[in-house]
Amino acid sequence: MDPETTLEAARERIGACEDTAALKGLEREYVGKQGVVATLLAEIPKLATGERKAHGQKANALKQSILEAIAARQIEFDISKLDAARRADDFDATLPPPLAQRGSLHPITQVTRELEDLFVSMGYEVLDGPEVELDHYNFEALNITKDHPARDSQDTFYCDDVGRLVLRTHTSPVQVRAMEKREPPFRVIAPGRVFRQETTDASHDHTFYQMEGLVVGKDISVAHLIGAMKTLLRGIFGRDLDVRLRPGHFPFVEPGFELDARCPFCEGGCSVCKRTTWIELLPCGLIHPNVLSAGGIDPEVWSGFAFGLGLSRLVMLRHEIDDVRHLLDGDVRFLEQF
Numbered sequence: 001m002d003p004e005t006t007l008e009a010a011r012e013r014i015g016a017c018e019d020t021a022a023l024k025g026l027e028r029e030y031v032g033k034q035g036v037v038a039t040l041l042a043e044i045p046k047l048a049t050g051e052r053k054a055h056g057q058k059a060n061a062l063k064q065s066i067l068e069a070i071a072a073r074q075i076e077f078d079i080s081k082l083d084a085a086r087r088a089d090d091f092d093a094t095l096p097p098p099l100a101q102r103g104s105l106h107p108i109t110q111v112t113r114e115l116e117d118l119f120v121s122m123g124y125e126v127l128d129g130p131e132v133e134l135d136h137y138n139f140e141a142l143n144i145t146k147d148h149p150a151r152d153s154q155d156t157f158y159c160d161d162v163g164r165l166v167l168r169t170h171t172s173p174v175q176v177r178a179m180e181k182r183e184p185p186f187r188v189i190a191p192g193r194v195f196r197q198e199t200t201d202a203s204h205d206h207t208f209y210q211m212e213g214l215v216v217g218k219d220i221s222v223a224h225l226i227g228a229m230k231t232l233l234r235g236i237f238g239r240d241l242d243v244r245l246r247p248g249h250f251p252f253v254e255p256g257f258e259l260d261a262r263c264p265f266c267e268g269g270c271s272v273c274k275r276t277t278w279i280e281l282l283p284c285g286l287i288h289p290n291v292l293s294a295g296g297i298d299p300e301v302w303s304g305f306a307f308g309l310g311l312s313r314l315v316m317l318r319h320e321i322d323d324v325r326h327l328l329d330g331d332v333r334f335l336e337q338f
């Protein structure tokens with residue numbers, strides 16, 4: 001049996017096969033246990049020693065070529081099968097593709113961007129700060145000393161054993177970082193993610209968003225603070241709303257306030273304002289002299305105000321969301337609504 005003529009004949013037969021079953025039959029016939037190639041190999045011991053090697057190589061090359069031809073034919077079958085399936089589906093390559101599914105910006109991102117635009121239009125700079133923060137910036141420089149009771153209310157996640165690194169519990173540390181790098185007067189905001197070690201419920205989550213505001217200049221007073229907050233309210237709710245200040249205590253401001261705004265959703269009381277017609281908007285105050293000093297700014301010359309807006313809470317108010325945890329759980333049914 002001559003391997004070359006055998007290969008030619010095999011190729012012809014493989015090309016004539018019409019289905020996988022027929023191909024499998026040929027594969028058995030040529031390279032199976034009792035097949036043509038096996039027969040060729042079995043002849044080797046009968047040959048003269050000098051011919052054996054060449055004969056063996058030819059038999060193996062034949063086997064290889066036949067297997068390749070079979071694989072190539074099988075691919076042709078696969079392709080025509082796919083083609084047939086497409087035709088049966090009325091596949092029309094000229095039709096436009098289905099519209100790509102588009103996502104949307106997270107409501108927190110939306111509100112952050114709106115507020116950034118608003119404050120930038122008032123001459124504020126937008127800052128970022130580290131989420132893993134030094135105890136120094138998160139507490140000490142903000143006039144919250146080691147034994148200060150305000151530390152207890154901050155439910156801190158510590159990142160090391162010595163209490164030097166924390167997950168920032170508020171965006172206020174950016175205040176001091178901003179002061180260190182700037183010459184007054186300046187205005188900055190710092191939106192971002194903050195963390196508290198908290199048992200979660202509908203109004204508490206371990207991770208949420210705040211936006212810090214800081215203005216340092218000459219003779220900055222509570223009147224400036226109120227003016228800025230009224231502009232903020234106009235930007236958020238689209239109209240002027242009355243505000244009122246209640247005393248509030250935060251170690252980094254003096255005096256400190258809780259700023260309330262007239263409920264934008266009702267006239268005589270509703271469920272959002274708990275029938276009081278006022279909603280708690282944000283804590284704020286005039287920057288404590290110790291904090292200015294910690295930021296390298298002379299409190300005898302400069303003064304300023306700061307505020308801490310709860311972005312998560314604001315988004316909940318705006319969209320009437322009843323559970324903060326919706327904001328972070330990534331449920332598409334929730335996210336699709338924005």
Ligand code: DAH
Binds near residue numbers: 169306
């Ligand atoms: N950092 C405070 C907190 O998260 C909020 C705050 C209060 C920020 C008063 C301020 C401020 O800038 O003036 O509890």
